[in-house]
Amino acid sequence: MSKILTNRKDDYAQWYNDIVLKGGLADYSAVKGCMVIKPHGYALWEHMRDELDKRFKETGHQNAYFPLFIPKSFLSKEAAHVEGFAKECAVVTHYRLKNDPNGGGVIVDPEAKLEEELIVRPTSETIIWNTYKDWIQSYRDLPLLINQWANVVRWEMRTRLFLRTTEFLWQEGHTAHATREEAIDETKKMLEVYATFAEEFMAMPVVRGVKTANERFAGAEDTYCIEALMQDGKALQAGTSHFLGQNFAKAFDVTFRDKENNLSYVWATSWGVSTRLVGALVMAHSDDEGLVLPPRLAPTQVVVIPIYNKDPEARAKIDRIAQEMIATLKRNNIRVKYDNDDNTRPGWKFAEYELKGVPVRIALGARDIENNIAEVARRDTKEKMNLQLEGLAERIPQLLEDIQANMYSKALQFRTENTTKVDTWEDFMRILDEKPGFVSAHWDGTSETEEKIKELSKATIRCIPLNNEQEDGVCVLTGKPSVQRVLFARAY
Amino acid sequence: MSKILTNRKDDYAQWYNDIVLKGGLADYSAVKGCMVIKPHGYALWEHMRDELDKRFKETGHQNAYFPLFIPKSFLSKEAAHVEGFAKECAVVTHYRLKNDPNGGGVIVDPEAKLEEELIVRPTSETIIWNTYKDWIQSYRDLPLLINQWANVVRWEMRTRLFLRTTEFLWQEGHTAHATREEAIDETKKMLEVYATFAEEFMAMPVVRGVKTANERFAGAEDTYCIEALMQDGKALQAGTSHFLGQNFAKAFDVTFRDKENNLSYVWATSWGVSTRLVGALVMAHSDDEGLVLPPRLAPTQVVVIPIYNKDPEARAKIDRIAQEMIATLKRNNIRVKYDNDDNTRPGWKFAEYELKGVPVRIALGARDIENNIAEVARRDTKEKMNLQLEGLAERIPQLLEDIQANMYSKALQFRTENTTKVDTWEDFMRILDEKPGFVSAHWDGTSETEEKIKELSKATIRCIPLNNEQEDGVCVLTGKPSVQRVLFARAY
Numbered sequence: 001m002s003k004i005l006t007n008r009k010d011d012y013a014q015w016y017n018d019i020v021l022k023g024g025l026a027d028y029s030a031v032k033g034c035m036v037i038k039p040h041g042y043a044l045w046e047h048m049r050d051e052l053d054k055r056f057k058e059t060g061h062q063n064a065y066f067p068l069f070i071p072k073s074f075l076s077k078e079a080a081h082v083e084g085f086a087k088e089c090a091v092v093t094h095y096r097l098k099n100d101p102n103g104g105g106v107i108v109d110p111e112a113k114l115e116e117e118l119i120v121r122p123t124s125e126t127i128i129w130n131t132y133k134d135w136i137q138s139y140r141d142l143p144l145l146i147n148q149w150a151n152v153v154r155w156e157m158r159t160r161l162f163l164r165t166t167e168f169l170w171q172e173g174h175t176a177h178a179t180r181e182e183a184i185d186e187t188k189k190m191l192e193v194y195a196t197f198a199e200e201f202m203a204m205p206v207v208r209g210v211k212t213a214n215e216r217f218a219g220a221e222d223t224y225c226i227e228a229l230m231q232d233g234k235a236l237q238a239g240t241s242h243f244l245g246q247n248f249a250k251a252f253d254v255t256f257r258d259k260e261n262n263l264s265y266v267w268a269t270s271w272g273v274s275t276r277l278v279g280a281l282v283m284a285h286s287d288d289e290g291l292v293l294p295p296r297l298a299p300t301q302v303v304v305i306p307i308y309n310k311d312p313e314a315r316a317k318i319d320r321i322a323q324e325m326i327a328t329l330k331r332n333n334i335r336v337k338y339d340n341d342d343n344t345r346p347g348w349k350f351a352e353y354e355l356k357g358v359p360v361r362i363a364l365g366a367r368d369i370e371n372n373i374a375e376v377a378r379r380d381t382k383e384k385m386n387l388q389l390e391g392l393a394e395r396i397p398q399l400l401e402d403i404q405a406n407m408y409s410k411a412l413q414f415r416t417e418n419t420t421k422v423d424t425w426e427d428f429m430r431i432l433d434e435k436p437g438f439v440s441a442h443w444d445g446t447s448e449t450e451e452k453i454k455e456l457s458k459a460t461i462r463c464i465p466l467n468n469e470q471e472d473g474v475c476v477l478t479g480k481p482s483v484q485r486v487l488f489a490r491a492y
Numbered sequence: 493m494s495k496i497l498t499n500r501k502d503d504y505a506q507w508y509n510d511i512v513l514k515g516g517l518a519d520y521s522a523v524k525g526c527m528v529i530k531p532h533g534y535a536l537w538e539h540m541r542d543e544l545d546k547r548f549k550e551t552g553h554q555n556a557y558f559p560l561f562i563p564k565s566f567l568s569k570e571a572a573h574v575e576g577f578a579k580e581c582a583v584v585t586h587y588r589l590k591n592d593p594n595g596g597g598v599i600v601d602p603e604a605k606l607e608e609e610l611i612v613r614p615t616s617e618t619i620i621w622n623t624y625k626d627w628i629q630s631y632r633d634l635p636l637l638i639n640q641w642a643n644v645v646r647w648e649m650r651t652r653l654f655l656r657t658t659e660f661l662w663q664e665g666h667t668a669h670a671t672r673e674e675a676i677d678e679t680k681k682m683l684e685v686y687a688t689f690a691e692e693f694m695a696m697p698v699v700r701g702v703k704t705a706n707e708r709f710a711g712a713e714d715t716y717c718i719e720a721l722m723q724d725g726k727a728l729q730a731g732t733s734h735f736l737g738q739n740f741a742k743a744f745d746v747t748f749r750d751k752e753n754n755l756s757y758v759w760a761t762s763w764g765v766s767t768r769l770v771g772a773l774v775m776a777h778s779d780d781e782g783l784v785l786p787p788r789l790a791p792t793q794v795v796v797i798p799i800y801n802k803d804p805e806a807r808a809k810i811d812r813i814a815q816e817m818i819a820t821l822k823r824n825n826i827r828v829k830y831d832n833d834d835n836t837r838p839g840w841k842f843a844e845y846e847l848k849g850v851p852v853r854i855a856l857g858a859r860d861i862e863n864n865i866a867e868v869a870r871r872d873t874k875e876k877m878n879l880q881l882e883g884l885a886e887r888i889p890q891l892l893e894d895i896q897a898n899m900y901s902k903a904l905q906f907r908t909e910n911t912t913k914v915d916t917w918e919d920f921m922r923i924l925d926e927k928p929g930f931v932s933a934h935w936d937g938t939s940e941t942e943e944k945i946k947e948l949s950k951a952t953i954r955c956i957p958l959n960n961e962q963e964d965g966v967c968v969l970t971g972k973p974s975v976q977r978v979l980f981a982r983a984y
Contacts, residue, residue: 030566030622031610034559039638042555063534067526068612068643068659069582072589074522076597090561091586091600092612095647097564097579105568108583108609117600118523120560120584120612130522140835146531151560151643155587167560343632 004355007288012232019282020161023291023355026278033159033166037275040356041162043299044278045169049149051201051297052171052273055193061145061173066127068151069118074126078251081125084218088155090120090166120153125219125244125270128174129252136176136266139258143186144176162279163236163492170274176266178258180245183267184222187243190271191224194239202277203294203407204228204284205415206238207438207487209463214447217270221245227462227487229415230283233436235462235489238280241271279492284411285380291357292379294407295400302329302336302396303358307346307365314366321389322364328393334400354379359403360396380407421485428476428488432459438489442482444475453477459488496847499780504724511774512653515783515847518770525651525658529767532848533654535791536770537661541641543693543789544663544765547685553637553665558619560643561610566618570743573617576710580647582612582658612645617711617736617762620666621744628668628758631750635678636668654771655728655984662766668758670750672737675759676714679735682763683716686731694769695786695899696720696776697907698730699930699979701955706939709762713737719954719979721907722775725928727954727981730772733763771984776903777872783849784871786899787892794821794828794888795850799838799857806858813881814856820885826892846871851895852888872899913977920968920980924951930981934974936967945969951980 006014025041075082096112149171156166177183198206206226216223220242228238246265254266285292295301306318329336363375373386380403418437422428464486473482497510517533567574588604641663648658669675690698698718708715712734720730741757777784787793798810821828855867865878872895910929914920956978965974
């Protein structure tokens with residue numbers, strides 16, 4: 001069989017694009033920087049969405065939906081926010097087209113110019129806090145725990161499928177609280193929701209941490225993040241949770257009366273993850289044959305493939321055994337597909353489901369059945385096992401759990417092996433090139449040094465890990481005193 | 493207790509707005525014509541989405557996601573489509589803001605003008621068929637059965653919450669087929685999916701029909717629709733399914749090779765329903781006390797409210813019995829809420845859950861419990877029953893089914909009573925004013941007459957019902973011969 005994908009070691013970026021395009025995850029579109037999410041890619045996002053949504057609801061959040069458009073003036077209301085954000089946006093200036101009087105299709109109707117331009121939301125803090133002003137008057141209205149699933153647009157000059165696109169899908173939580181402490185607790189709680197989701201569901205270990213001032217969200221007092229390590233040793237920010245202080249409440253004048261009838265500004269958080277997670281999933285686990293999907297997230301967990309011969313009785317027997325097996329799997333809530341399409345050969349199907357990342361493949365051939373066995377293949381280890389037909393379907397749930405656990409362990413081991421403590425600038429630069437991954441090093445705590453390091457090495461501070469060990473040392477670049485190591489990496 | 497809502501008979505439009513705003517379904521926003529969907533309204537949409545999505549998947553469809561933006565030139569490619577559609581759109585002309593050099597916040601950067609303007613999708617046929625060109629080469633690629641859940645924007649001058657907003661949420665199915673017959677079958681199949689969804693899930697009877705040429709979707713050869721009757725006698729188009737012929741395939745040059753290697757254009761359908769259904773739901777069932785939700789769709793199906801007295805032992809007993817009851821209900825997959833909030837009185841809660849439309853309320857008081865009974869109230873009939881505690885939770889699933897069935901029957905009876913056959917123009921005009929609803933009348937089949945009738949009566953032809961009885965008659969306006977009656981109504 002000819003090789004479908006570029007190998008990771010030959011060209012990692014091309015390997016990634018091959019998987020996304022040939023694995024049916026996404027496609028380029030006619031609109032620069034925007035992608036089409038194809039059915040297999042959308043199914044992954046849907047599973048992520050449903051699982052996250054369940055966790056959001058279990059922690060007391062409700063969904064709502066706010067407008068796609070934001071009046072331009074709103075962006076100026078929070079000073080840091082507009083500085084950090086508002087520049088690269090899609091701007092709606094007109095609301096009507098008309099037929100070209102010269103016959104050239106349609107043109108923008110110059111008479112339909114908006115009085116105030118509208119921005120396609122790059123994030124929704126401003127429009128949401130403008131709404132919260134009407135919804136919050138008293139401590140009884142708090143906390144307000146709202147999430148939105150939406151599309152957002154940030155104009156990007158250099159895009160990569162899933163990782164950085166002009167339009168992307170995401171969720172953004174926006175909560176309002178009576179006290180600073182409660183808002184900080186919420187910020188941390190949602191970071192933990194993200195972290196456990198990534199680890200338990202995506203089988204992707206993450207470092208929980210806090211961003212430096214330089215890397216904070218525009219308008220936040222603190223940005224917490226989860227950082228994952230990809231197979232090429234680059235870091236990927238997989239989710240962020242922001243403590244916004246009273247910044248947006250002040251910008252949009254959102255106050256409440258407490259039990260003692262005192263008027264105070266409300267405390268805020270926001271937090272989000274996006275379709276970028278699909279890209280992270282690909283790069284955390286996949287191999288040169290294609291996607292490797294963790295069973296909990298896989299749209300199809302098991303595929304059953306009959307190996308027909310020409311004997312119609314043998315075919316009927318295979319079909320009967322397959323149907324029994326599938327019925328048992330479905331009773332165990334396994335997402336299973338029976339691919340008995342006669343137009344493609346088993347070998348083609350094997351490659352196709354490997355490419356798509358289906359965790360378990362069961363092949364049923366006439367001779368195997370006579371011997372009361374079936375060939376079971378694990379996608380993660382590529383191990384093939386001849387297992388007794390009797391009780392096979394009942395063993396699959398445990399096999400899927402083993403695969404899930406193995407994928408997590410493997411990714412964790414990779415991260416452990418590719419996290420290096422360094423203490424000198426020479427080692428810092430050398431390790432980044434020779435053994436890319438997280439570099440744990442002392443930093444003097446200043447933005448100037450952080451920027452200098454980035455300029456020299458293209459590595460950024462991914463985060464200061466939560467519950468970080470305190471340890472005296474000296475900054476890897478400046479030699480100035482430092483009280484803790486932080487995690488550097490080159491990043492997506 | 494003071495009246496929360498305007499009565500329907502006093503001001504139907506105000507009653508509707510009151511329910512939407514005070515019932516927590518939606519709110520106005522800072523962007524003209526766009527609404528905020530509040531948690532209760534979004535929960536209704538979420539339940540509709542999940543149920544429809546299940547039915548789409550059961551009929552072989554997959555979800556995908558296409559870009560929000562459409563290059564302006566795409567709209568001109570299908571002639572009828574651009575005539576019917578493209579005029580009232582949000583137009584993106586720039587991709588960057590900058591700080592106002594005069595210090596007035598941010599302004600549009602004139603240097604960041606797009607070469608070709610982008611339209612915020614009003615519907616996605618054009619961008620999707622432009623993509624299908626790459627996805628379809630052979631008969632093996634067909635049928636292509638894809639659906640998208642998305643937001644769309646159609647600039648509206650006169651808006652009403654849920655019923656007509658500039659931005660709304662919807663799903664749009666876009667399928668491609670090898671033959672005309674298969675595409676027509678798909679169009680009808682999806683109409684039936686919508687119709688059974690509306691009837692079984694929303695308890696809202698609908699007429700299945702086909703639109704006249706005048707009322708067809710821009711670019712369609714035939715538009716099928718489901719039409720519902722609201723309590724004020726106005727019709728509401730609740731869903732449409734279009735047979736698009738080869739129009740979009742020709743406009744975007746989408747061809748395929750059949751088994752004999754002949755090249756042909758692909759046949760297309762598209763079909764959609766939107767958040768407008770939330771408005772339909774409100775107007776089909778609700779009353780002067782608030783929303784009335786069909787149990788299958790209600791986010792909360794049962795609310796249990798303790799009526800505490802000051803005796804702590806009695807409180808504990810109420811809580812214990814409530815918890816047992818709730819555990820049983822949950823085991824039966826009933827969505828139940830226990831509202832034991834001490835800060836609000838039972839009477840306030842009763843009114844609140846009536847306003848929100850919760851189908852069943854169970855009140856648990858100390859005296860009732862001593863007598864082994866609980867008060868169970870049905871939202872649809874406002875009936876109150878004292879039921880034995882023993883076995884009560886087990887009876888609730890059947891009660892919810894009864895409510896679902898009763899709501900459907902009641903709405904069907906209303907429609908039957910408000911569908912009138914008329915044979916003269918005088919009766920036509922009189923009935924529209926005196927007994928608004930569907931008017932079944934003969935029409936001579938010409939667009940001119942249809943438009944004249946609309947002009948004179950403000951009634952439109954809602955549809956020609958499927959499997960319509962053929963019956964000789966004369967047109968209600970022109971007296972010309974007609975072979976069947978069609979359904980007229982004033983409409984939302």
